[in-house]
Amino acid sequence: MTKPFILSIIGDDKPGLVDAIASSVAANGGNWQTSQLTHLAGKFAGIVLISLPTEQADALAEQLKALSSTGLSVRVSPAESSGVPSTKASLSVIGPDRPGIVREISQAFSRRDINVLKLNSDIVPAPMTNEPLFQASIAISFSPEQDRLELEAALDLIAEDMTVDIDIDYCED
Incomplete structure (x- = not known):
């Protein structure tokens, strides 16, 4: 076996x-x-x-x-499978590089019992200015009972505070 x-x-x-x-x-x-x-x-x-x-x-x-x-x-x-039903979503994050972006987003997930499935990030030169630009793609899963509007509001606050754009797309099965 x-x-x-x-x-x-x-x-x-x-x-x-x-x-x-x-x-x-x-x-x-x-x-x-x-x-x-x-x-x-x-x-x-x-x-x-x-x-x-x-x-x-x-x-x-x-x-x-x-x-x-x-x-x-x-x-x-x-390795084991949890077998627990979950909702999945993907986020894209982009904005001027600064310390704390990943920490703020990951804390928001942790407080809501949201699991990070994949996180890819990089610092690239911004078009025209060549300033450091942070970009990330994040895949998450969470309980179907999670309040999506509350999650989106929390991410909007982080985006405003960290001066980044955060877009979330839900994966509907």
């Missing part, structure tokens, strides 16, 4: 890291399913969803632990 597992990865970036991880997964009968891998400030970081025969989990963890000699740290964790 196969089960889903999450691999959490971080280490010094260099060629061959993905191959080493993928080879270890394959050698233990695993299947690479979904991943997000990136280079950040000289480090290689990522998260990978694999399916793996349950009895191979310990062997894979040991094989991946051996990669620590290359400066790579990989953690193998069982």
Whole structure:
């Protein structure tokens, strides 16, 4: 029987890291399913969803632990689905860069028991002025009972206070 597992990865970036991880997964009968891998400030970081025969989990963890000699740290964790119904939405945030934008938005989510599914952010030069421009895309999920108007009002206050634009789109199933 196969089960889903999450691999959490971080280490010094260099060629061959993905191959080493993928080879270890394959050698233990695993299947690479979904991943997000990136280079950040000289480090290689990522998260990978694999399916793996349950009895191979310990062997894979040991094989991946051996990669620590290359400066790579990989953690193998069982994955589970919550099965709780939820509403999903996506947000786009854009505005002049300043400290605290992510903190303010994430605190608003935390206070309302809203889960961040994905957050991608970057600082890019603004058109014409070349000033630093913060942009983010955020995917969230929350209880169907969440008051959408109250959430939108809270985000509007943050947008005004932080001088950013926040747009929210609900994903209707």
